[in-house]
Amino acid sequence: MSTVTVVNRLEIRFADLKKAGRGALVTYTMAGDPDHETALAIMKGLPAAGADVIELGMPFSDPMADGPAIQLAAQRSLAAGGSLSRTLDTLRAFRETDHSTPVVLMGYYNPIYARGVDRFAAEAAAAGADGLIIVDLPPEEAPELTEHLNAHGIHLIFLTAPTTDARRLPAVLAQAGGFLYYVSITGITGTASADEAAVKDAVAALRKSTDLPIAVGFGIKTPAQAAAFARIGDAAVVGSAVVQTLADSLDEVRAATEKTVPAVLGFVATLAEGVRAARR
Amino acid sequence: MSHQLANSFRTGADERGHFGIHGGRFVAETLMPLILDVEKAYAEAQADPAFQAELDGYLKTYVGRPSPLYFAKRMTEELGGAKIYFKREDLNHTGAHKINNCMGQILLARRMGKKRIIAETGAGQHGVATATVCALFGLQCVIYMGATDIERQQPNVFRMKLLGAEVRPVTSGAATLKDAMNDALRDWVANVHDTYYLIGTVAGPHPYPTMVRDFQCVIGDETKVQMQEAEGRLPDSLIAAVGGGSNAMGLFHPFLDDASVRIIGVEAAGHGIDTGKHAASLTGGKPGVLHGNRTYLLQDEDGQIAEAHSISAGLDYPGIGPEHSWLHDMKRAEYVGITDDEALDAFHRFTRWEGIIPALESSHAIAQAIKMAPTLPQDHLMVVNLSGRGDKDVNTVARAMGVVL
Ligand SMILES: Cc1ncc(COP(=O)(O)O)c(C=O)c1O
Numbered sequence: 074m075s076t077v078t079v080v081n082r083l084e085i086r087f088a089d090l091k092k093a094g095r096g097a098l099v100t101y102t103m104a105g106d107p108d109h110e111t112a113l114a115i116m117k118g119l120p121a122a123g124a125d126v127i128e129l130g131m132p133f134s135d136p137m138a139d140g141p142a143i144q145l146a147a148q149r150s151l152a153a154g155g156s157l158s159r160t161l162d163t164l165r166a167f168r169e170t171d172h173s174t175p176v177v178l179m180g181y182y183n184p185i186y187a188r189g190v191d192r193f194a195a196e197a198a199a200a201g202a203d204g205l206i207i208v209d210l211p212p213e214e215a216p217e218l219t220e221h222l223n224a225h226g227i228h229l230i231f232l233t234a235p236t237t238d239a240r241r242l243p244a245v246l247a248q249a250g251g252f253l254y255y256v257s258i259t260g261i262t263g264t265a266s267a268d269e270a271a272v273k274d275a276v277a278a279l280r281k282s283t284d285l286p287i288a289v290g291f292g293i294k295t296p297a298q299a300a301a302f303a304r305i306g307d308a309a310v311v312g313s314a315v316v317q318t319l320a321d322s323l324d325e326v327r328a329a330t331e332k333t334v335p336a337v338l339g340f341v342a343t344l345a346e347g348v349r350a351a352r353r
Numbered sequence: 354m355s356h357q358l359a360n361s362f363r364t365g366a367d368e369r370g371h372f373g374i375h376g377g378r379f380v381a382e383t384l385m386p387l388i389l390d391v392e393k394a395y396a397e398a399q400a401d402p403a404f405q406a407e408l409d410g411y412l413k414t415y416v417g418r419p420s421p422l423y424f425a426k427r428m429t430e431e432l433g434g435a436k437i438y439f440k441r442e443d444l445n446h447t448g449a450h451k452i453n454n455c456m457g458q459i460l461l462a463r464r465m466g467k468k469r470i471i472a473e474t475g476a477g478q479h480g481v482a483t484a485t486v487c488a489l490f491g492l493q494c495v496i497y498m499g500a501t502d503i504e505r506q507q508p509n510v511f512r513m514k515l516l517g518a519e520v521r522p523v524t525s526g527a528a529t530l531k532d533a534m535n536d537a538l539r540d541w542v543a544n545v546h547d548t549y550y551l552i553g554t555v556a557g558p559h560p561y562p563t564m565v566r567d568f569q570c571v572i573g574d575e576t577k578v579q580m581q582e583a584e585g586r587l588p589d590s591l592i593a594a595v596g597g598g599s600n601a602m603g604l605f606h607p608f609l610d611d612a613s614v615r616i617i618g619v620e621a622a623g624h625g626i627d628t629g630k631h632a633a634s635l636t637g638g639k640p641g642v643l644h645g646n647r648t649y650l651l652q653d654e655d656g657q658i659a660e661a662h663s664i665s666a667g668l669d670y671p672g673i674g675p676e677h678s679w680l681h682d683m684k685r686a687e688y689v690g691i692t693d694d695e696a697l698d699a700f701h702r703f704t705r706w707e708g709i710i711p712a713l714e715s716s717h718a719i720a721q722a723i724k725m726a727p728t729l730p731q732d733h734l735m736v737v738n739l740s741g742r743g744d745k746d747v748n749t750v751a752r753a754m755g756v757v758l
Contacts, residue, residue: 134657135531135643137538138381144525156655182379182642187656209379209642213369234383236545241386259383260543 081226082175082203083251086125087286087307096303098123098348099288100341101179101312103130103146104163105155106319111329112150115319115337116167120174122338123345126308128206131160131180138208140263142313145320149327157184157193161200168201177204177230177251182218191221198225204251206230212244219248232256235275242282252286253279255306260291263313267292273305296347303348311344362609362685365676370559370646373682375675378558380645383542388645391549392560394465399567404460411456415489416446418453418571422579422736428706428722435729437722438588439709439739440576440604449712449741450572450600451482451553457568458551459486467549469493473537475502475530475596476667476714477509478741479553484518494518497537499528502666509745527660530670534644554597555674558645562674569603576736577607584734590615590725593738594717595688596632596667598674600740609685617725618677619717621663622690632661634673635681635688648675664693664749665713667741691717697753699723700743712741713749 132150228251257267289302290310303309322336398404412418442450474480480496487494526532593601595618623631634649641650651659651671661671680686699720
């Protein structure tokens with residue numbers, strides 16, 4: 074394994090896509106869901122299926138910002154022995170063959186805090202992470218983590234929401250790196266659908282304050298929506314719909330079937346088709 | 354005797370809600386602006402004498418405050434040591450201390466113009482108190498309650514429904530208080546514009562731990578005056594059960610700078626700390642982040658939150674308010690564990706001694722008093738917080754006795 078990353082893969086990928094004149098497809102899948110091997114097989118197949126950036130969920134017992142689809146994914150992962158260590162194993166195994174796809178770890182703060190923020194930052198960087206999204210770590214509490222992430226070249230990616238007003242935005246942007254994640258609905262993951270016109274206005278407003286690429290996520294379910302939002306922002310994030318496709322392929326004891334990997338990758342391919350057709 | 358401590362223990366939290374390393378605001382960005390709004394509205398209310406006057410009026414004529422400080426003569430004689438007083442929060446309207454906080458927060462929600470109130474509940478006491486104040490002011494009320502707790506607290510579920518609240522069963526996780534709080538937070542994120550989240554204990558993101566403490570401090574403030582009237586001095590020790598920690602903090606906080614007062618919080622030790630089946634976050638947990646604050650939590654090596662266990666639904670929570678975590682770190686308060694069996698034994702003895710059926714939560718504090726009182730001199734003044742009455746628990750107690758009702 075010889076992955077010496079001088080420049081963060083996120084920057085390279087967004088720059089390349091800008092040249093190519095299209096937005097990115099960002100997919101979210103949960104590490105260890107429904108088991109370690111299946112989740113790894115899915116992750117390895119994502120770049121070929123058309124994912125430009127991979128968000129890898131870190132399972133947590135109390136995912137407060139997630140709807141039922143991702144809650145259940147976390148429960149399946151934990152029941153199958155999923156953990157932060159196993160998530161890093163998954164990433165390490167992925168990096169044995171893929172050196173260019175940016176990977177963003179996404180989850181909640183407690184497992185990272187329990188591990189020790191300095192240790193986590195070093196391990197995540199060594200495993201090949203490019204970014205980190207911690208849903209329950211707002212900018213006010215983030216410096217204790219960003220300090221260590223910066224030392225290891227990992228971007229902390231911040232979320233802004235429809236409720237984030239002009240007074241608050243500078244605080245969010247001050248530590249933001251990689252890209253800015255615009256939460257397109259006020260709600261938890263996988264529930265409402267985002268409203269195109271409202272998102273267009275919000276993204277236009279954000280662009281006045283930041284040069285970071287803007288990813289739109291939380292309410293995107295179909296290839297058509299992914300295409301539309303990847304055109305409005307610089308990336309569309311699809312999570313719950315991917316995870317639900319996986320869930321629908323499981324057997325009655327929620328174990329993987331031979332359909333699981335192809336079902337997920339097939340769905341991602343349709344999303345990618347939509348995003349790639351939506352040139353700007 | 355009561356010299357002031359050099360550094361005050363009563364000045365926290367800092368402006369971002371930290372008590373030492375604990376507290377703070379660990380929530381999704383969507384909620385941050387709302388929480389800042391609550392903080393601002395609360396600061397304005399605090400500075401407005403009309404707000405306190407309105408609250409005092411309701412506490413007096415609706416809640417029934419002040420609650421008495423009662424000298425438990427028979428219990429004192431039976432145990433043959435410390436002189437034991439009980440702060441009678443069980444006599445409040447709705448039967449527990451929870452209403453003190455609900456009354457304060459509902460007046461705040463009204464000032465903020467919110468029309469829909471959500472809350473989490475474990476034992477159902479906070480749910481009942483919330484449903485009560487919502488009925489009083491004609492506000493829509495949605496209560497999140499774990500399916501397991503709904504099962505073991507049927508009378509309170511029915512009371513909430515009678516009061517017009519919608520009780521939403523929560524089936525995720527172990528389907529208890531922690532999971533109910535997760536779902537309440539999810540509701541809030543999805544209904545940011547019209548909804549106020551009325552948290553029931555001294556936990557959650559800043560300003561909740563501070564605000565709930567302030568509303569519960571009426572317990573300790575009254576106790577101080579009442580003990581002065583009864584004995585002409587400060588008490589020597591305070592004992593209270595700790596779930597999230599609101600009844601305990603309400604009693605403790607006004608005494609934190611009185612160095613002569615020994616302060617003891619009682620956590621639920623369930624089947625015993627060494628069995629792993631307990632709810633004693635300070636004794637058996639370590640600092641972590643959940644539900645908007647950093648505090649001691651029951652968790653595994655990987656930082657996954659563990660299930661708590663207690664016979665008392667109101668103590669069955671894997672965390673604790675951040676200010677308690679800080680008082681624990683600073684060693685200003687002591688925290689001990691009482692098992693299910695010890696609490697049940699105290700429940701029965703106290704009921705027969707004093708003709709008062711205590712809540713199982715409060716029974717944990719009573720059990721600690723039963724342990725300590727005989728070791729103390731007869732001029733030692735002890736105050737135990739009788740945080741609630743036990744009517745809601747008679748089914749649980751019957752089951753533990755093998756009695757079919
Ligand atoms: C009577 C009673 N005492 C104590 C508690 C525990 O909560 P806290 O620690 O916030 O006082 C509850 C919670 O439901 C309760 O109903």
